[in-house]
Amino acid sequence: MGMAIVLITHDLGVIAEMCDDVVVMYAGRIAESGPVDALFSHPSHPYTRGLLNSIPRLSTARKSRLNVIEGMVPSLADLPSGCRFQNRCPYRIDTCLRQPPLEEVTPGHHVACHRWRELPPLPIPS
Numbered sequence: 001m002g003m004a005i006v007l008i009t010h011d012l013g014v015i016a017e018m019c020d021d022v023v024v025m026y027a028g029r030i031a032e033s034g035p036v037d038a039l040f041s042h043p044s045h046p047y048t049r050g051l052l053n054s055i056p057r058l059s060t061a062r063k064s065r066l067n068v069i070e071g072m073v074p075s076l077a078d079l080p081s082g083c084r085f086q087n088r089c090p091y092r093i094d095t096c097l098r099q100p101p102l103e104e105v106t107p108g109h110h111v112a113c114h115r116w117r118e119l120p121p122l123p124i125p126s
């Protein structure tokens with residue numbers, strides 16, 4: 001019908017099921033964007049990876065703790081200069097005090113992280 005729907009959610013399952021394209025926002029800025037398949041198979045921003053890593057799996061042992069992203073979202077009244085994810089990011093370096101540009105990972109898939117090329121592969125969820 002020539003229409004589009006914008007879903008705003010933290011539920012990555014809904015995104016995987018319903019969407020063609022996804023934009024991951026953090027503290028008002030784009031962290032990563034692209035086709036759902038590309039972004040879910042090669043998440044390139046530490047925040048995206050943290051979100052995916054926090055999804056409970058059926059294979060998770062009972063009574064084990066869920067993975068979380070440590071720390072808190074910064075106050076929008078007191079945002080850090082540079083990357084806004086820096087106070088929660090395990091890969092932070094001094095360069096992160098400058099805002100990372102959106103860079104192309106693959107055609108249509110973009111990420112704003114100074115270190116996206118260096119991140120270790122994520123474990124394959126079972």
Ligand code: SF4
Nearest residue numbers: 083086089096113114
């Ligand atoms: S730019 Fe730096 S602080 Fe921000 S997500 Fe990338 S590594 Fe982490």
